Amino acid sequence: MKRVFITGASSGLGEALARQYxxxxxxxxxxxxxxxxxxxxxxxxxxAERHHLYVLDxxxxxxxxxxATDFLAKEGGIDVVIANAGVSFGTLTDHEEDxxxxxxxxxxxxxxxxxxxxxxxxxxxxxxRAGNRDCRLVGIASVAGIRGLPGAGAYSASKAAxxxxxxxxxVELRKTGIKVVTIAPGYVDTPMTQVNTYPMPFMLSAExxxxxxxxxxxxxxSYAVIPWQMGVVAKLLxxxxxxxxxxxxxxxxxxxxxxxxxxxxxxxxxxxxA
Numbered sequence: 712m713k714r715v716f717i718t719g720a721s722s723g724l725g726e727a728l729a730r731q732y733x734x735x736x737x738x739x740x741x742x743x744x745x746x747x748x749x750x751x752x753x754x755x756x757x758x759a760e761r762h763h764l765y766v767l768d769x770x771x772x773x774x775x776x777x778x779a780t781d782f783l784a785k786e787g788g789i790d791v792v793i794a795n796a797g798v799s800f801g802t803l804t805d806h807e808e809d810x811x812x813x814x815x816x817x818x819x820x821x822x823x824x825x826x827x828x829x830x831x832x833x834x835x836x837x838x839x840r841a842g843n844r845d846c847r848l849v850g851i852a853s854v855a856g857i858r859g860l861p862g863a864g865a866y867s868a869s870k871a872a873x874x875x876x877x878x879x880x881x882v883e884l885r886k887t888g889i890k891v892v893t894i895a896p897g898y899v900d901t902p903m904t905q906v907n908t909y910p911m912p913f914m915l916s917a918e919x920x921x922x923x924x925x926x927x928x929x930x931x932x933s934y935a936v937i938p939w940q941m942g943v944v945a946k947l948l949x950x951x952x953x954x955x956x957x958x959x960x961x962x963x964x965x966x967x968x969x970x971x972x973x974x975x976x977x978x979x980x981x982x983x984x985a
Contacts, residue, residue: 713845714786716740716779718769718827719796721748723901724851724924727917728793731925733757740782742775742796744768769796769823770815779830788838789831791928793849794824801966802865812969813865820869821876824850828880832889839888846888847928850877852895854936857945858956862965870895874934881933890931894924897941913940 715732719725721743729739733756743749746766753762763785765778783789797820802809828848835846855863856870874893881891898911899920915923920937927935936942948956 713737713790714740714782714788715791715793716742716782716789716827716831717793717795718742718775718823721745721752724896724899724917724920725793725795726752727921728795728924730756731918731921732791733762735925737791738762738786740765740778740786742767742769742778769827770818772823772826775823775826776830779827783831783834788843789834790843790845791847791849792828792831793851793928794827795849795851796823796827797851797869799863799866799966801862801968803862803965803968804864806968809865809968816865817869817872820866821872824873824876832884835889836887844888847890847892847931848877848880848884849892849894849928850880852877852893854895854897854941854945856895858948860966861960861963862968866966878934890933892928892932893934894927895934895936895942895945896920896924897936897938897944913938 713732713735715737717725717729717732717739720729720741725743729741729752733739736757738758739756739762741749741753741762742765744766749764749766753759753764756762763782765781767774767778769775798816800812800816802812802816831848835848838846850873852873853866853870855867856872856874859867859871874895877891877893884891898914900914900916915938923937924935927937936945951959
């Protein structure tokens with residue numbers, strides 16, 4: 712029975728991953744800010760009584776560490792950690808009021824991922840030495856991290872950072888036997904993408920994404936773009952000279968910015984995608 716710890720589990724990709732793993736018999740540690748949604752998810756999962764719920768903001772690193780410690784103590788170890796919690800808002804550098812939003816996106820999408828992984832690495836190292844070769848740290852990135860998207864500077868920067876961070880961590884941990892998996896979703900039908908007003912090619916349901924992601928995680932794939940078609944698009948965009956890319960995307964539609972009266976609140980943790 713796998714032991715799986717998922718952040719941002721109350722909706723979107725996190726919810727879909729939780730349902731997929733529970734259906735396969737895993738015992739879960741589920742982290743999210745929204746108690747009602749987290750409890751509603753848990754009651755619908757297979758073996759609902761076996762799972763552990765942690766209502767917290769991933770930017771509260773002490774609370775996150777305490778949740779990890781509690782899960783390890785109760786389950787005697789860990790097999791998969793999925794750092795999925797993330798936020799996405801449109802941002803514009805010439806709007807100074809967006810600076811706090813930049814900071815929150817980077818903190819939630821990048822720094823909280825480090826805080827999610829760190830408490831589990833010593834336990835995983837012990838498990839690998841004891842013969843468990845299935846330990847996985849999974850970072851949810853995005854194809855939005857392949858090239859900077861206009862109007863989404865903070866989100867693109869955060870996901871580019873996730874890709875580079877996970878690559879660094881993968882090499883750092885190679886000798887330990889712990890595998891680091893980077894998943895870069897394209898467009899997935901979740902609350903985060905439902906606010907987008909522009910075309911979203913190769914859209915997947917959250918359930919389809921979760922099945923494909925779980926397959927990549929089980930295989931220990933170092934980097935996977937889901938769906939693969941978006942991976943092809945991303946590679947082509949990366950190869951474009953800057954002057955061509957700039958001309959193609961200068962008039963691209965922007966992701967909606969967060970309203971000024973919402974900027975003082977804590978961001979919601981949702982599943983990540985482009």
